[in-house]
Amino acid sequence: MREITVFTHRRPEDTTAVLAELAEQAAAAGVTLRLDEEETRKHGLKPRPGLEVNAPLKHEVELCLVLGGDGTILGALQSYAGTGVPVFAINFGAIGFLATVEPQDLEDGIRRALSGDFELLRLPAIVLEQPDGSGDPRADGALAINDVAIHRKVGERVAELAYTVQEEIVGNVRCDGLVVSTPAGSTGYNLANGGPVMAWGVAGLVVSFIAPHSLTARALVVAPEDRLTIQNRSREALDIAVDGRPAGDIPPGGHIYARFVNEVGTIAQLPGSSFYRRLREKFGRLAS
Numbered sequence: 001m002r003e004i005t006v007f008t009h010r011r012p013e014d015t016t017a018v019l020a021e022l023a024e025q026a027a028a029a030g031v032t033l034r035l036d037e038e039e040t041r042k043h044g045l046k047p048r049p050g051l052e053v054n055a056p057l058k059h060e061v062e063l064c065l066v067l068g069g070d071g072t073i074l075g076a077l078q079s080y081a082g083t084g085v086p087v088f089a090i091n092f093g094a095i096g097f098l099a100t101v102e103p104q105d106l107e108d109g110i111r112r113a114l115s116g117d118f119e120l121l122r123l124p125a126i127v128l129e130q131p132d133g134s135g136d137p138r139a140d141g142a143l144a145i146n147d148v149a150i151h152r153k154v155g156e157r158v159a160e161l162a163y164t165v166q167e168e169i170v171g172n173v174r175c176d177g178l179v180v181s182t183p184a185g186s187t188g189y190n191l192a193n194g195g196p197v198m199a200w201g202v203a204g205l206v207v208s209f210i211a212p213h214s215l216t217a218r219a220l221v222v223a224p225e226d227r228l229t230i231q232n233r234s235r236e237a238l239d240i241a242v243d244g245r246p247a248g249d250i251p252p253g254g255h256i257y258a259r260f261v262n263e264v265g266t267i268a269q270l271p272g273s274s275f276y277r278r279l280r281e282k283f284g285r286l287a288s
Contacts, residue, residue, distance in 0.1 A: 009068030069093015151177025
């Protein structure tokens with residue numbers, strides 16, 4: 001049986017009609033769409049041919065199809081990290097940098113998704129580790145496809161962060177926070193910080209600062225084999241966000257360890273597409 005998992009973003013009014021069309025075409029193609037309890041409730045779905053509702057997450061599917069923006073796409077990539085299941089995304093968000101198809105190409109996008117007419121691109125990730133070097137890439141909060149952000153709590157004083165690469169102290173910066181990004185995430189929070197854009201296919205992590213209180217703080221690209229250590233030298237705990245979602249905090253004097261791991265997520269893209277075309281179309285359009 002051919003099965004596809006479907007995720008949609010938080011505004012069902014934008015995607016319910018599309019989901020109905022997708023289910024009709026899936027049934028005609030002999031494909032069953034699987035939607036979990038949240039998606040079932042959100043869209044008020046009932047079982048019908050080509051549609052399995054209240055379905056638990058299943059890793060043995062041929063595709064994960066997303067109707068949403070980058071946040072929903074990242075959630076899907078997290079759900080299928082390390083499984084090899086490709087994520088095919090149709091953009092219903094503001095930017096949708098990770099999306100494969102734009103809404104105006106919806107009909108063609110659905111056809112390509114159901115027929116498997118796409119190419120695969122493997123994405124790296126950031127794994128957060130314990131002091132002994134352990135870390136489960138599938139554990140909640142331990143894996144970031146885009147970025148890990150460390151920032152001061154609302155209303156608290158400026159943070160002080162020290163960062164070390166391979167046991168070598170690189171710097172100590174007073175700032176509002178720090179972002180560690182993968183190449184895929186370098187066009188997000190890192191770009192807003194003035195950090196460099198890293199093309200997909202480049203190996204390594206980029207470290208950039210949020211509102212640094214220094215004239216010398218500069219973004220740093222860390223080699224893929226090197227482990228990054230970040231220490232909280234502030235008097236207060238600092239919040240951690242993984243791919244934009246809260247993931248705990250770092251107490252005063254505490255550490256966080258991060259390393260680059262290659263080929264964790266799998267994203268679908270149209271044949272002939274490229275990172276540079278995507279960069280021009282997404283950010284060139286917003287600037288015009």
